[in-house]
Amino acid sequence: MSAQAPAGQRLRRAPLPPLARYILIRLGISALLIFGVTVVTFLLTNLVPADPAQAILGDRAAGNPEIVERTRQELGLDKPLIVQYFTYLGNLLQGDLGVSNQTRQPVAQSIANVFPASIELGLGAILISVVLGLILGLVSALKRNTAVDHAIRAISLIGISAPTFWIATVAYFVFFFKLRAVPGAGRLDPWLQPPPKVTGLYTVDALAAGQWPVFVNALSHLVLPSIVLSLFTIGLLTRFSRSSVLDVVGLDYVTAARAKGLPPRTVIFGYIFRGALVPIITVVGLAFGSLLSGAVLTETVFAWNGLGQYAYRGATKLDLPVIMGVGLVIGIVYIGINFLVDLIYGFIDPRVRVR
Amino acid sequence: MSAPRETRTTGPNPLHGSQPADGTADGAALPGNAPGAGADAVARGIPRWRLRVPTALRTPLGIVGGAIIAVWVLIALFAPILCPADPLAQAFPRLQPPGPGNLLGTDELGRDVLSRVLSAARTTLPVAVLVVLASMLAGSILGAVAGYFGKFVDEVIMRLADLVFAFPTIILAMVIAAALGPGLKNAVVAILLVSWPSYARVARSLVMSARSSEYVVAGRLLGFSAPRSLAVDIAPNVASPLLVLGTLSVGEAILTMAGLSFLSLGAVPPTPDWGAMVSEGVANFSAWWIALFPGLAILTVVMAFNFIGDSLRDALDPRTARTVGEQTS
Numbered sequence: 001m002s003a004q005a006p007a008g009q010r011l012r013r014a015p016l017p018p019l020a021r022y023i024l025i026r027l028g029i030s031a032l033l034i035f036g037v038t039v040v041t042f043l044l045t046n047l048v049p050a051d052p053a054q055a056i057l058g059d060r061a062a063g064n065p066e067i068v069e070r071t072r073q074e075l076g077l078d079k080p081l082i083v084q085y086f087t088y089l090g091n092l093l094q095g096d097l098g099v100s101n102q103t104r105q106p107v108a109q110s111i112a113n114v115f116p117a118s119i120e121l122g123l124g125a126i127l128i129s130v131v132l133g134l135i136l137g138l139v140s141a142l143k144r145n146t147a148v149d150h151a152i153r154a155i156s157l158i159g160i161s162a163p164t165f166w167i168a169t170v171a172y173f174v175f176f177f178k179l180r181a182v183p184g185a186g187r188l189d190p191w192l193q194p195p196p197k198v199t200g201l202y203t204v205d206a207l208a209a210g211q212w213p214v215f216v217n218a219l220s221h222l223v224l225p226s227i228v229l230s231l232f233t234i235g236l237l238t239r240f241s242r243s244s245v246l247d248v249v250g251l252d253y254v255t256a257a258r259a260k261g262l263p264p265r266t267v268i269f270g271y272i273f274r275g276a277l278v279p280i281i282t283v284v285g286l287a288f289g290s291l292l293s294g295a296v297l298t299e300t301v302f303a304w305n306g307l308g309q310y311a312y313r314g315a316t317k318l319d320l321p322v323i324m325g326v327g328l329v330i331g332i333v334y335i336g337i338n339f340l341v342d343l344i345y346g347f348i349d350p351r352v353r354v355r
Numbered sequence: 356m357s358a359p360r361e362t363r364t365t366g367p368n369p370l371h372g373s374q375p376a377d378g379t380a381d382g383a384a385l386p387g388n389a390p391g392a393g394a395d396a397v398a399r400g401i402p403r404w405r406l407r408v409p410t411a412l413r414t415p416l417g418i419v420g421g422a423i424i425a426v427w428v429l430i431a432l433f434a435p436i437l438c439p440a441d442p443l444a445q446a447f448p449r450l451q452p453p454g455p456g457n458l459l460g461t462d463e464l465g466r467d468v469l470s471r472v473l474s475a476a477r478t479t480l481p482v483a484v485l486v487v488l489a490s491m492l493a494g495s496i497l498g499a500v501a502g503y504f505g506k507f508v509d510e511v512i513m514r515l516a517d518l519v520f521a522f523p524t525i526i527l528a529m530v531i532a533a534a535l536g537p538g539l540k541n542a543v544v545a546i547l548l549v550s551w552p553s554y555a556r557v558a559r560s561l562v563m564s565a566r567s568s569e570y571v572v573a574g575r576l577l578g579f580s581a582p583r584s585l586a587v588d589i590a591p592n593v594a595s596p597l598l599v600l601g602t603l604s605v606g607e608a609i610l611t612m613a614g615l616s617f618l619s620l621g622a623v624p625p626t627p628d629w630g631a632m633v634s635e636g637v638a639n640f641s642a643w644w645i646a647l648f649p650g651l652a653i654l655t656v657v658m659a660f661n662f663i664g665d666s667l668r669d670a671l672d673p674r675t676a677r678t679v680g681e682q683t684s
Contacts, residue, residue, distance in 0.1 A: 012599050036518040040527075044534040154416070155664065161658035163610055164631050165617050166650030288525035297614050298527065301637055315533060315618040327530035331522045 022346045030339040032091045037331040041324045045098075047081075048080065048170030098321035100207035100314070107325035110310060114327075116189060116200025117306035118299070122291045123201075125233065129287060132230070133237025134280070140238065141245035152238060160236025164294040166299040169229045175224055182224045185303035189217055225302045229294050233287040240283040241276065242322060248275040269341050278349050296326070369660055412666055413467055420662030421654055431476040438470035442627045450642045455667070460644035462635060471627040474649050478622065479629060481608045482543060490547050491601045494554025498583055499593070502562030503556065513559065516552035524549050524607075525614045531621040539622040542615045561593035599671055603664030606657035613653050629653050 016024070065318060079087075091098075097107035140152040175181045184190060188201055191257055195205035195214050201221065206215035248254060248274055257271045292307075299308030314322030413419060439458070440446060444466065451461040459468040501512040519527065528545040535541035558627060566570060566589065573684030574588045613623040624631065629649040636646020 023408070033517065033521045036514075037521055040518065040522075103534055135423065150415070157416070157661050158654070158658055161606060161610075161632070161661050162654045163613050163617075163633070163650060163657075164652065165630075165637075166646065169637055169646045170643075170650065173640065173646075177640065177643075193619070254565060293523040293525040295615075296529070297617060312618060315529060315620055318533060318537065322531060323530055323533040327522065327526055330526050334523055335521050 018350070019346060023343060025134060026339055026342045026346070030335050033335050037335070038092060039085070039330060041328045041331075042085050045324050046084060046088070047318060050061050083143065092328075099326040100322050101319045102313075102317050102322075106340055107321050110322075111325055112328055113116075114306050114310050117304060118295050118308060120187075120201040120203065120222065121225055121229060121295060121299070121304060121306060122288065124222050125229040125291050125294075126284070127236055128226055129230035129233035129291075130284060133234045133287075134241050136234070136238040137241025138245055138268070138276075140242045141249065141270065144228070144246065153242075156235040156238040160233045160239070162231065163297075164232055165301060166295040167231055168225070168298040171224060171228050172301055174196075179262065183220050187218060187304060188214070188219050189221075192217055225298065225304055228302075229291060229298055232290055232294055232314070236287055236290065237283060241280050244279050246277040247273060248272050251275070278345070281344055281348070282341055285338050290331050292334065296330075302324060366466070366669055368613050369423060369453055393465065397502060400535070403577035409448050412663065414666045414669070416662040417666035420659040423659035424663070427476055427480060427656055431480045434474045440467035440470045442470040442474040443464065443625050447583060450639065450645075452642070453644050459648045462632070462645050463642070468632075468648055471632060473627070475627040475629050475632070475649065475652070476656075478626065479543065479612065480537070483605055483612060484568070484605070486543050486546050486550070486608050486612075487605050488577040488599050491554050491597060491604075493547070494551035495558040495593075495597050496648075497551065498555030498558030499562045499589065501584055502583060503560035503566055503589070505563075512555065512644050516555050519549055519552045522549075525611055528611055529618060529620060532618075534614050537620050537623060539626070542612060542621045545615065545620075546611050549611070549679070550604065550608065553604065554600060554636055555595060558593060561596060562589055565589045565592055596671060597662065599667045607656050609653065609660070609670055 002290055012241055015021070095108050097111070099106055100110065136152050136156065140149045143149050172185075188194060192204060195209045195211050195218075198208055202218035203215055204214075204262050206218055221284075254267065254275070257267045262270075280317050295306060295308035296311045297308065298304075299306045300312040303309070307330070311323065313319070313325040314326065395650040405634040412418070445464045447457055447461045447465045447467060449461060449463055449465045451457050451554065453467075453468075457467050457469065459472065462471070477530035497512050501509040522530075526543075527549045531545040532542050535544060537576055562585070566584075569635055571584060571588045574584050579587070591603060613630030613633070617634045618627045619634065621630055629652050633646045633653075636642065636644075636649075639645055
């Protein structure tokens with residue numbers, strides 16, 4: 001819109017095209033947010049606990065004032081806060097997230113090891129929830145105020161009301177313990193070797209290595225946790241796509257398409273659905289955030305060796321470096337996803353670029 | 356994504372309140388400019404809200420939700436009478452399945468599950484409502500101040516809000532609760548810290564459009580101070596959407612609290628707590644009753660609040676509803 005006009009008038013400094021400007025602004029905001037996230041985790045690690053040195057040392061060593069004092073010096077806790085923060089930031093940039101109080105393992109390395117498991121689970125869940133959520137939302141909106149709509153609405157409300165960790169427990173009990181319909185906990189049956197690591201996603205790696213039985217087994221382990229994890233996001237996406245479709249249904253261009261005598265299917269998918277899709281993309285980003293949260297609460301139930309189980313163990317043992325590491329990583333991933341969502345948004349809908 | 360700053364209102368004259376909502380379809384449905392379009396809806400909102408609440412709750416979902424909550428409130432009030440046993444007493448054989456002796460079975464310490472589920476309502480419900488009220492108050496005030504004064508104050512408050520939104524809710528709550536140490540009080544603080552920004556965003560966008568309306572300007576010209584202008588002229592006109600958002604958030608607050616307890620960052624044992632009980636159930640898989648019933652309790656309470664909140668939101672003016680809706684699911 002405003003792209004060409006000023007460019008011709010001012011020769012000194014041609015303004016960036018709106019899309020580039022938009023991307024730059026979004027990138028800047030994301031960078032600032034990541035910076036903010038590090039400040040938050042820094043403050044929570046170093047300022048909030050009564051004595052961080054004691055928190056890091058744990059109960060045994062904290063009784064000895066000499067050790068505490070030495071740890072304080074080692075950690076640089078005697079230095080000014082701002083110096084401490086930059087030390088912390090420097091460590092972060094070198095991929096140092098500290099050491100677990102419990103296992104003495106570097107947190108960054110542990111997170112790197114377990115992260116692919118959560119990604120695999122998250123991808124499975126988001127796939128299920130996007131497909132089902134969009135279909136249910138579309139049906140619900142097109143059949144507005146019918147029994148179908150009310151049923152879908154009630155189900156989606158239940159979906160967002162149930163605690164995920166509880167659904168996981170119940171589902172695991174019913175489908176594994178009672179029915180034996182799915183394989184037990186973990187990502188693979190214990191007698192199988194994980195496929196050679198490329199991406200860390202067992203299903204993908206098994207396919208890449210041509211290990212068909214491993215792939216089938218990994219997939220069968222993936223099904224139940226993904227479905228459980230997706231329930232909340234299915235509810236979320238259904239509700240959102242319903243209202244988004246309803247916004248579009250009454251617009252003039254849809255009426256025009258109908259008036260032209262286009263077949264209903266073309267109107268629904270070519271016009272209504274396309275128009276409704278744009279705001280829905282935002283919610284997919286949001287959904288991914290709740291998947292990450294859900295993973296923290298459900299992985300333990302399925303003994304899924306991912307970020308969630310790692311966080312759960314850290315939380316129950318009050319292992320502060322582990323918890324902060326997980327929080328930091330999830331925060332950054334979340335910001336990254338929202339940045340991607342904004343980018344896609346900018347490509348699809350030119351209006352948002354000029355804001 | 357913040358609301359567009361220059362939301363012009365069409366003059367929320369109090370007289371408009373008696374008119375039917377006419378402009379619901381005009382442009383409100385453009386997908387791109389959705390955020391913060393809750394401009395003149397505000398002024399109309401209050402009379403409509405007052406009229407509509409009973410009707411709004413007369414939807415099937417609203418009635419079911421109200422009934423469930425009424426039952427739980429009664430349970431919370433009369434738990435000491437209703438409980439068949441002391442929720443803390445380890446008086447029974449361990450891990451008894453549900454039966455005539457213990458209707459919902461016993462846990463691994465030989466405590467009556469039914470009594471524990473019932474008495475957990477006594478902490479969960481009031482704490483959840485208090486957390487929501489507190490964060491609603493704090494968030495609304497901060498958002499109103501940001502929207503009213505704009506400029507630097509606005510930037511600082513809203514960037515803080517953005518920072519909170521940079522984390523998924525339970526993750527930030529987990530991080531804060533872990534730093535503060537486990538305990539119900541710290542869990543409450545954590546939830547408070549993660550939930551104020553939703554109210555701040557809604558309050559800000561509502562106040563921003565209300566402050567340029569004639570009756571507020573008139574008040575300023577009469578020499579009203581900023582606090583008086585906010586409290587007397589603006590607050591009554593922005594309150595209803597915030598209250599709806601609050602209702603919608605009670606369920607979420609209960610879920611977050613349960614999540615924290617599940618991570619053993621909530622109420623400290625042996626206090627009966629639904630999330631913690633589910634966690635105990637995970638450790639004793641074959642004793643399904645330990646996890647099943649507290650989970651059902653969470654589900655029914657959260658569902659009931661969501662039913663009510665959903666019905667209330669439908670009764671709001673569509674554009675205000677959108678502002679509110681963006682902050683919730």
